Amino acid sequence: MDWAGWAVFGLVATVALTAALITAQLAGLTRLDLPLVLGTMVTEDPDRARVVGFFIHLAAGQGFALGYATVFALLYRATWWIGGLLGALHVAIALTVLLPLLPGVHPRMASQRAGPASTAMLEPPGFFGLNYGIQTPAVAAVVHIIYGVVLGLLLAPR
Template sequence: MDWAGWSLFGLLATVGLTALMISAQLGGLSRLDLPLILGTVVTPDPDRARAAGFLIHLAVGQCFALGYAGCFVLLGQATWWIGGLLGALHGAVALTVILPMLVGVHPRMASHRAGPQSVAVLEPPGLIGLNYGAQTPLVTIAAHVAYGIALGALLEIS
């Protein structure tokens, strides 16, 4: 495995994924603000939260890139299409497991059961992130597929 490649390409793929998600938000395709959601775990200030959330997402992206690299090693090859399939799976898990799980652990995210006394500042994501817009699932899957394609195309197995 090209471990130097893993560290560099994992970082680049994560920056690309984050840029796609932010571009979709700025373009009105989704209201999912991943840096804000991740950053408000550690600070209530939205500006600081976005910066912290971006760094958190980079770190998490490196961990996922290591998982992709491990899959490529187990399969004995790294290709763009295997990366794309892993990205689709990754996006599906993000929408169906990780995002909904945040409601239970995020200190500033409301839940569907939150009543009028809730002081949460972030709305819950809803089923597959639909509370952040109807196109959020498609944007999320597409960004994760791009992430996987980048890793599959750039990583070398030796």
């Protein structure tokens, strides 16, 4: 396994995921803005939050890339399709576990039970992130599979 390359390739894969997600957001396919969601955990200012959130997302992407590299090493192979399967598993966990738990730890996100008196800046993601648009689960799946495929291709032994 290319342990020296995982950080660089993790960065490349995370940038690909982020670029695809931003493109989908600009195309009106989803309202999910991961840099904003992550950044508002640290600061109220939306402009600063997007910058801080971008770097938080890059750091998280590096961590996940290390996990993918570890799985590839345990399997003694890295391929685009194994990366894609890991991406599908990754997004399944993100949509069914991480997003539903987010309102419980995010200081500026409303919960599903928050009423009109809530002062939260962000609405909760809802089931599978559907509060951010009906196509959000599909967009999330595609971008995470792209992430896995990129890692599978770049970490594959030559």
